[in-house]
Amino acid sequence: MRIIETSAAPSHNGPVPQAVEAGGWIYVSALFGADPETHAIPADARAEAERLFANLAAILNAAGAGLGDVVRVGIVMRALQRDRPVFNDVWAEQFGDHRPARSAGPDRFGRHGRRRGLHHPPHREHHALRRGPP
Secondary structure, X not given: OEEEOOOOOOOOOOOOOOEEEEOOEEEEEEEOOXXXXXXXXXXXXXXXXXXXXXXXXXXXXXXXXXXXXXXXXEEEEOOHHHHHHHHHHHHHHHHOOOOOEEEEEEOOOOOOOOOOOOOOOOOEEEEEEEEOOO
């Protein structure tokens, strides 16, 4: 097992790595559209989604991979119906013709951001799974 960390994406509070590589797979921990230095999350949903993808790309890059290697994404959105169209636009721009599997759901508990030292709860949380080289 290899721990993946980069200063180009926000780190987690506590002992959670940004990603782990094991058995040829890269498991990316939950991430947000937070700025890597300030941990501020943009109020604008589009800017937050763009920052989230930049963070994901930075973590994958640190592991020697890229967005084109992602096979599955799970997303939790604070306002799913409101933000999904904006997120879908950014998703299409970032992934292009590559189409990883995806699930998306609402944050029904309002839990994101309260214990993470974030400036305000994020609009979305993102998880990704990527198969490494054979």
